[in-house]
Every structure is written in structure tokens, then in C-alpha cells.
Amino acid sequence: MDEWIIWVILAVVLGVAEIFTVTASLGLLGAAALLAAATAAIGLPVPIQLLVFALSSAAGLIIVRPIAMRHLRQPQLQRFGVEALVGKPAYVVREVTGRDGRIRIGGEEWSARAYDESLVIPIGATVDVMEIEGATAVVYPRE
Structure with a gap:
């Protein structure tokens, strides 16, 4: 061969x-x-x-x-748009319930609702953005 x-x-x-x-x-x-x-x-x-x-x-x-x-080995891709808001802290400007409310995320006002429908989050509280559903932020209060 x-x-x-x-x-x-x-x-x-x-x-x-x-x-x-x-x-x-x-x-x-x-x-x-x-x-x-x-x-x-x-x-x-x-x-x-x-x-x-x-x-x-x-x-x-x-x-x-x-x-x-x-x-x-590429670096981790950065999140853009509404995906970048998940995990950010927000400030409650109108009481947030399981149905509605308003928060401020980085200078922008967003409609919001509580992650747990039984929660009522008062004005002035700090919350974490758990997810974005359409134009509504689903939030959870910080302890």
C-alpha cells in the first residue's frame, strides 16, 4: 500500500x-x-x-x-430592549396589585402588576422586575 x-x-x-x-x-x-x-x-x-x-x-x-x-469562546451576549429590564430594581409610583399599578424603571414609567396576585405593594416601595409581559412589568417587592 x-x-x-x-x-x-x-x-x-x-x-x-x-x-x-x-x-x-x-x-x-x-x-x-x-x-x-x-x-x-x-x-x-x-x-x-x-x-x-x-x-x-x-x-x-x-x-x-x-x-x-x-x-x-465568545463573551456572553448582552440583553437589549425589554429583556435588559428583567432583574432591575424599580420604584413604585402608583400602588401595585395583582391587576395593575405603575412603576419607574430607570427614568421610564411602566404599567405593572404584582407577581403574586395577593400582594399589594405601596407607593414608594422598591421592587424587582421579574419579567416583562407585553408592556407590563411583573414585579416582586424587595425584602
Whole structure:
């Protein structure tokens, strides 16, 4: 069996293993095996093939892998719009019950209702926004 075929088989095995591990290591080793297959296909001897495999593997693992891992780990996406209001404190400007009320969140007035329908939250209380339903903030009083 030709040497380049062995290198290609090794590259395929490493590529398939990379699919299951998602570490960006085995895929780079598979790419190095393809480079070694190319050197074997042009007729270079086995020691040169091994040297090409070793050098390209080392370069991939030392240089390419850290860059790939940095791109895989993206920062947490920031919340925008009404999603950003969930978890924020608010100030009650009109008594909040299980049906209605008014609060001020960061300078904006919102209609509100209590998270627990049996609660009555007085004017001046501080509440936490639990969720936003349409244009109404669902709130819970701070202890």
C-alpha cells in the first residue's frame, strides 16, 4: 500500500474523531496528516514525511489552536430592549396589585402588576422586575 494512502486514512480517522470531541486538536493533526500525505504523493522519503507531520502538528497546536479556541469562546451576549429590564430594581409610583399599578424603571414609567396576585405593594416601595409581559412589568417587592 502506498504511503500517501496511509496518511490519508490517518487524516480521515483524526477528522472523524474531531467531530466527536470538538477540541480543535485532532482536526489539526488530521490536517498535518494531509500535508504528510502530500509529501508522500510527490515521492519524498518517510523521514521527511514524518518531519512534515511533526512540524505541521506542532505549528497547528501551538499557533492555530489557541486562535481557534479564542474564537469559540465568545463573551456572553448582552440583553437589549425589554429583556435588559428583567432583574432591575424599580420604584413604585402608583400602588401595585395583582391587576395593575405603575412603576419607574430607570427614568421610564411602566404599567405593572404584582407577581403574586395577593400582594399589594405601596407607593414608594422598591421592587424587582421579574419579567416583562407585553408592556407590563411583573414585579416582586424587595425584602
